Amino acid sequence: MPKSINKKVLRIHLLVWFLFIIWETVITNLLYDMSAPVINYVVHYSITIALFYLQSDIVLPWLGKRKGKWLWIPLFCVIFLLTYILAHWVGEIFLTHLLGKPVKPFYGMTWQSFLRNGYRGLFFIGFSTGYYYLYSFIAERRHAQELEKQQLLAIISQQQTQRELDLMQNAFLKAQINPHFLFNILNYIHFQSIKSAPQISEAVTRLASVMRFAFDIGDAEETVRLGDELDQIEDVKYLHSLRKNTGTLALNYELAVCDLRLIPLVLLTLAENCFKHGDLAQTNAQMELFLADNQLHIRTWNKIAKAKPAISTHTGLANLSKRLQTVYDRNYEFTYGPDGDGGFSVQLKIALELTLKPVSSTTTNTGTTVLP
Incomplete structure (x- = not known):
């Protein structure tokens, strides 16, 4: 049943009826002389x-x-x-x-x-x-x-999806192979330099520890133990201390925070920001973790360096903010920026109950405002 007739179809219908009527009329007049x-x-x-x-x-x-x-x-x-x-x-x-x-x-x-x-x-x-x-x-x-x-x-679409999965699988296998190869090389350097250059050997060991932590969190749960990430910060501090005429990151934290859990690389991102953008030659950067008002508080401060780092994407804190938003919704406060006295401060507050167990991407909204 034609439910709707467009103009083209309508013209075809009119033409067919017109030709039929003309044909029948002409035949009738010719054969029967009827008009x-x-x-x-x-x-x-x-x-x-x-x-x-x-x-x-x-x-x-x-x-x-x-x-x-x-x-x-x-x-x-x-x-x-x-x-x-x-x-x-x-x-x-x-x-x-x-x-x-x-x-x-x-x-x-x-x-x-x-x-x-x-x-x-x-x-x-x-x-x-x-x-x-x-x-x-x-x-x-x-x-x-x-x-x-x-x-x-x-x-x-299914074939394209399968192809993308195959590519991701290949990339994953390569990611497994490349770190394995890299750690073997670092292990070789460590053993070759342990007697002749113990400082280099120690640096390689610390570097391998930080890199292994970063690689392994991809297979970990949604959160990591803060104590484990604090250990990596100590390694990062050691690596930065190898440079001459530079300060360090003063790390202060309550022992109670070590068993709390947070999404990975939060502390390392904040520490990297201090080392990369801070003028530690004049004043040490600071990082402190403590508990107050049923919240976990994480604070960092560094003096702003006048010279910009050679390699910087300026997205570390912005990406961290997106990650926090994705996982914790609005159950946290994250602020950062210049303090007006030549320093740069970062502050993160998150409900203590969210650090006691692994979290999911759908947490209960408590109404806390996310600050830029």
């Missing part, structure tokens, strides 16, 4: 076209949805033929009075006209039925093609 006023053709063909679409667009779709539709078809054919004959008879009555023609008995209704209109009714029943099933076939075919297209797109 009639234009209004006569308009009335009778209007009735025929209306009944044609009444059947194809309304009656047949309605029959198609009913149970035992094949039992309804004979009754429908009889009703349609009687309707067709009656409609054209009413049209003839209308034309008789409109054109002032002599009134015939029963307005020209005879057995001959009855059978003639019955034959034409069967003729248009066939055309209308054929049109309905042809249109339905085309619509179902298009629907099937659309489903096939969607299935094909789904298969392509």
Whole structure:
């Protein structure tokens, strides 16, 4: 059933009906030498076209949805033929009075006209039925093609996803191989320099420890023990102490914080920020961790260096802020920026209850505001 007809389809329908009416009119005039006023053709063909679409667009779709539709078809054919004959008879009555023609008995209704209109009714029943099933076939075919297209797109999408998974798997395998190779090299350097250059050997050991911690957290839980990350900061402090004319990071913390858990690399990110952007030659940077008001407090401070670091993306604290937002929603406070006295301070406060166990990305909102 055509539920909606666009302009292109409408033009095709009008053209087909126009050609059919011209063809039938010409054939009738040539074979039977019959002609009639234009209004006569308009009335009778209007009735025929209306009944044609009444059947194809309304009656047949309605029959198609009913149970035992094949039992309804004979009754429908009889009703349609009687309707067709009656409609054209009413049209003839209308034309008789409109054109002032002599009134015939029963307005020209005879057995001959009855059978003639019955034959034409069967003729248009066939055309209308054929049109309905042809249109339905085309619509179902298009629907099937659309489903096939969607299935094909789904298969392509699935293949692309599988390809991406394969690439990620390969990258993961490479990530497993490369650190293994790197640690072997560091281990070799350590043993080769342990006697001749013990300081270098110690530096390599500390570097390997920090790197192994960073690599291993990818397989760890969502949070890490703060005590383990504090140990890595001690290694980072040692590595930075190898440089001449530089200070260090004064690390102060309560022992109670060591068993608390936090998302990984928070402390290392803050320490790196102090070492990279701080002027530690004049004043040591500071980091402190303590508990107060049922919250874990983490603070850092460093004097701002006048010279900018050679390599800096300026995204460390911004990325940390996004990570905190993703995991802790609004259950924390994170502020950082210049303090107005030539220093740069960072402060993180997080509810103590969230540091006692691993967290998920859907935590309860307590209404604490995240500061930029």
